[in-house]
Amino acid sequence: MFNLKELRKSFLTSLWFMFLTFPIMVIKVNTITDTVEWRWRNLAFVGVSAFILSFVWRWALDRRAKGGKAKKDGIGFKATVLAKTNQYKLPGLIGIGLLVAILPFFASMYTTSVLTTALMYVILGLGLNVVVGLGGLLHLGYAAFYAVGAYTYALLHYHFGISFWVALPLGALFSAVLGLLIGFPVLRLRGDYLAIVTLAFGEITRLVLENWNDFSFGPSGIANIARPGIAGIKMKLPQATIFIYFIAIAMVILTIFLVNRLENSRVGRAWEAMREDEIASQAMGIDLTKTKLLAFSIGAVWAGFVGVLFAAKTTFINPASFTVWESIVVLCVVVIGGMGSIPGVVVGALVFTLLPELLRSVSEYRMLVFGITLVIMMIFRPGGLIQKTRKSYKFKKEGDGE
Amino acid sequence: MKLDFFFQLLMSGLTRGSIYALIALGYTMVYGIVKLINFAHGEIYMIGAFTALIVSGVLSMYxxxxxxxxxxxxxxxIIYSAAYGVTLEKIAYAPLRKAPRLSALISAIGMSMFLQNYVLxxxxxxxxxxxxxxxxFGFLDPVKFIISTNQFLILVTTTVVMVLLTFFIKFSRTxxxxxxTSQDRDMAQLVGININKVISITFVIGSALAAIGGVLISSHIGQINFYIGFIAGIKAFVAAVLGGIGSIPGAVLGSFVLGITESFGTGYISSDYEDAFAFVILIVILIFKPSGLLGRKVSEKV
Amino acid sequence: MAPILEVDNLSMVFGGLRAVDSLSMKINEGEIVALIGPNGAGKTTFFNCVTGVYVPTEGDVYIQAPGATERRSIKGLKPHKITEGGLARTFQNIRLFSNMSVLENVMIGHHHRLNSEVFGAVFRDKKTREEEEKVVHDSYEILKKIGLENHVNDLAKNLPYGAQRRLEIARAIGTDPFLLLLDEPAAGMNPQETKDLVDLILRIRDNEKISVLLIEHDMSLVMNLSERIYVVDYGKLIATGTPQEIKTNKEVIKAYLGEEVDA
Known part of the structure; x- marks a missing residue:
């Protein structure tokens, strides 16, 4: 590992990166005072880190290359772990449930609000997971559906005073309709083309919201959206925050339940078959048009729900919340968590939203770290944090095969 | 006066188109060789512009x-963008050559986030x-109200670069x-082509072109920030897809179609929707011609 | 008795190339028919035209399910509609749903005969539950017949090569066809596997009452198995008849078998 050849490699890598980062890391031109700031410390920092990291990098790649053989044992290992966790599953779930239920009464309002955001990403992730993880349709315009939900509530509330509870199904409905509208033209497109066209649809939606002032109030957005209430009771901010938190919890539970049921059904099987091989799935009697449109619109439903919730939570929305990066963040949640895996997406969403909060002191590095994390995950753990486990069936060997 | 306006828009459209073409070529070449959307390509362009800004800032002190x-x-x-491009490929794409396409695309998105925030x-x-x-340029004085020095330079440079690139791809060994390699990677490998080298060279050329585009447009517009790469990158990518991704003449054609549409769209329809024009024509063209203007129709072998 | 599949002067033109050139074919109930010809003769293109992957340029394709009173044209229908009509196929380059389990692959085959939609999936009503149970059960029965019952929960991609080919057949049977189109089912198999495959195809025909049309290069398999053979070359039909007739047909020997006459 630390022989001369390796040292030389790392040394050269280190030199290369020092060269590479020299202008941007070291020189800073102040165009107002016309002075140049030389930050030589950065150069030393890059040199040393690159030297060390290049060892780690090669070691990790090496390990990955060898990993192919060890895989078989991995499966056996996983099975035993699963068997063990099963017996703790129920008490574990109850424990988590209790914790979740009492948390907002002890935590600060800020924490509760952050948790609610995390839960919203759980729902968004699970919704997009239907499209990307199950249907295999790379969708980069998911934020548009989210926006439709939010604007549905905001506008209906502004013009007609419609309540949160009425807006919730309407937001989902409009979102699903937009899903169908977007789905139709892109039916023939595959892979990368689909990705860029969905991205285009997402951006068009945002640009319309930004520029159609008469309809959406443009970049200034809509303020004073009502928080959800029950039977006309006006809640103060702390109570309302907790109430929204519980709405989000309820929606997460409902979403998990629904997605799980869909996944293990005829519809879910068709989605997965389509993801695996479009031509073969057609040859096996699956109507691709219907299956695709269904995936788009069902995925959109959840974005619509969360959009309404988002508008109610922040009481103010504007188009800046629905950029392409929002779509990408949701995609990252799905991919980092584990495509197609419900617990994976849940964990992915929590990691993605809570970790930056915990690391607030270094929050400016957050996107930098996310970016590189995506790369590293794809190379070393492409299946995500929690990989999907398939449902298995047991049959009696002899007899009538029940 | 109306005619002046028309010509101004035409020139501005051609200028935009040229810049898009310089960036779009990188997308399309990389796609042709490794079948990957190099989402971070716009960032390479941005880094080119920054490097030029920094270098000229230092030199003007003297x-x-x-x-x-x-x-x-x-x-x-050019040197730095090419170096970044090659390094990017080695770190984020090379380990994923056999992985599903989605993995590589996400890795590219990750790199894009990383590079933006690195410069930030x-x-x-x-x-x-x-x-x-x-x-x-003095000789441009009579037509100054239609075409500026920078625009002129952009058009000339782009034309020269395109011609050189065409000759390079048609006639050089590389x-x-x-x-x-873009036709059939496995076959190319069998006949003794060094795939790694070809991929590296593709990234070098694509990044160098993006750098030229980055410097030219920055000097035309007069200001830059860390985010310029993302928008330009997406538009250039739209141009590449429009022309049929993987096709070099397609990328150039798509870029000019996009540049001119945008220019006339903002001039005659509404400048509010400047960015929307790109997306709308993309969708319209892909619906009627799913593999782009000049793209080969890829029918999967069954 | 009317033929179950009737192909009438079918042609498929790509650009200037006539990949299939006015080919006609009739298959009767209970037959095993082979379609042979040199590489690139247009056999797979013919399959793709019949199963709806391509829309044929000229000609027509009719099916008449056993017991049905009238034939109907399936030309231009989408592949899934043709599958619903009773044709099922396998692919030359295996196209399984790799990341799904073996059982799920066969369950997908049942897709078009099931009715449960989103509503059923969400509420899991009695009808849906019964339907799902039946699918699981039926799929397992098919796997038993094919001899894959020990791999029910394995991922399709982890199966050995020969088993993957058989799973493709199982999946196709799942669609409950009256005619099975097999595209080079024995490709890449060793002699023992090929022999098992012959038995399997015979069993499918005899027990499941499914007729078979197969493309194959393995001459011993074709000669042992098929009752009639169609020979194509350059998209055109050059001969048809029983294995005995084909073996001695001069055209065939010239165009296709060449010096391999004794194969």
């Missing part, structure tokens, strides 16, 4: 001739003024190897 500074800055930008943190989030280094 009171050098501005034209010289410009030449050195653009050379530095190491430099600044503010817009920086890009120095005016080139003198006005160009032939690149074409072979």
């Amino acid at each position: 009171g050098m001739n501005p034209v010289f500074i410009f030449l050195i800055a653009i050379t530095a930008a 943190l190491a430099q600044t989030s503010d817009f920086l003024p890009f120095p005016e280094l080139l003198p006005e 160009g032939k190897a690149m074409r072979a």
Whole structure:
């Protein structure tokens, strides 16, 4: 590992990166005072880190290359772990449930609000997971559906005073309709083309919201959206925050339940078959048009729900919340968590939203770290944090095969 | 006066188209060879512009001739963008060559986030003024109201670069190897083409072109920040898809179609929707011609 | 008795190339028919035209399910409609749903005969539950017949090569066809596997009452198995008849078998 050849490699890598980062890391031109700031410390920092990291990098790649053989044992290992966790599953779930239920009464309002955001990403992730993880349709315009939900509530509330509870199904409905509208033209497109066209649809939606002032109030957005209430009771901010938190919890539970049921059904099987091989799935009697449109619109439903919730939570929305990066963040949640895996997406969403909060002191590095994390995950753990486990069936060997 | 306006829009459309073409070529070449959307390509372009800005900032302290500074800055930008492009490929894409397409795309998105924030943190989030280094060309005075020096330079440079690139790909040994690799990578490997080298060269050329585009447009517009790459990158990508991704003439055609549409769209319809035009024509063209204007129709072998 | 599949002067033109050139074919109930010809003769293109992957340029394709009173044209229908009509196929280059389990692959085959939609999936009503149970059960029965019952929960991609080919057949049977179109089912198999495959195809025909049309290069398999053979070359039909007739047909020997006459 630390022989001369390796040292030389790392040394050269280190030199290369020092060269590479020299202008941007070291020189800073102040165009107002016309002075140049030389930050030589950065150069030393890059040199040393690159030297060390290049060892780690090669070691990790090496390990990955060898990993192919060890895989078989991995499966056996996983099975035993699963068997063990099963017996703790129920008490574990109850424990988590209790914790979740009492948390907002002890935590600060800020924490509760952050948790609610995390839960919203759980729902968004699970919704997009239907499209990307199950249907295999790379969708980069998911934020548009989210926006439709939010604007549905905001506008209906502004013009007609419609309540949160009425807006919730309407937001989902409009979102699903937009899903169908977007789905139709892109039916023939595959892979990368689909990705860029969905991205285009997402951006068009945002640009319309930004520029159609008469309809959406443009970049200034809509303020004073009502928080959800029950039977006309006006809640103060702390109570309302907790109430929204519980709405989000309820929606997460409902979403998990629904997605799980869909996944293990005829519809879910068709989605997965389509993801695996479009031509073969057609040859096996699956109507691709219907299956695709269904995936788009069902995925959109959840974005619509969360959009309404988002508008109610922040009481103010504007188009800046629905950029392409929002779509990408949701995609990252799905991919980092584990495509197609419900617990994976849940964990992915929590990691993605809570970790930056915990690391607030270094929050400016957050996107930098996310970016590189995506790369590293794809190379070393492409299946995500929690990989999907398939449902298995047991049959009696002899007899009538029940 | 109406005609002037028309010609101004036409020139501005051609200028945009040229810049898109310089960036779109990188997308399309990389896609042709490795079948990957290099989502971080726009960032390479941005890094080129930043490098040029930094280099010219330092050199102008020493009171050098501005034209010289410009030449050195653009050379530095080309070298650095190419270096970043190759490094990007080695780190984020090479380990994923056998992985599903989605993995590589996400890795590319990750790199894009990383590079944007790298420049943001190491430099600044503010817009920086890009120095005016080139003198006005005297011979353009009579048509100054239609075409500026920078626009002229952009058009000429782009044309020269396109011609050179065409010759390189058609006739050089490496160009032939690149074409072979894009046709059938396994076969190319069998006949002894060094795939790694071809991929690296593709990234070098694509990044260098993006750097040229980055410097030219920055000097035309006069300011840059860390985010310019993302928008330009997406539009150039739209141009590449429009023309049929993987096709070099397609990328150029798509870029000019996009540039001119945008220019006339903002001029005659509404400037509010400047960015929407790109997306709308993309969707319209892909619906009627799913593989782009000049793209080969890829029917999967059954 | 009317033929179950009737192909009438079918042609498929790509650009200037006539990949299939006015080919006609009739298959009767209970037959095993082979379609042979040199590489690139247009056999797979013919399959793709019949199963709806391509829309044929000229000609027509009719099916008449056993017991049905009238034939109907399936030309231009989408592949899933043709599958619903009773044709099922396998692919030359295996196209399984790799990341799904073996059982799920066969369950997908049942897709078009099931009715449960989103509503059923969400509420899991009695009808849906019964339907799902039946699918699981039926799929397992098919796997038993094919001899894959020990791999029910394995991922399709982890199966050995020969088993993957058989799973493709199982999946196709799942669609409950009256005619099975097999595209080079024995490709890449060793002699023992090929022999098992012959038995399997015979069993499918005899027990499941499914007729078979197969493309194959393995001459011993074709000669042992098929009752009639169609020979194509350059998209055109050059001969048809029983294995005995084909073996001695001069055209065939010239165009296709060449010196391999004794194969």
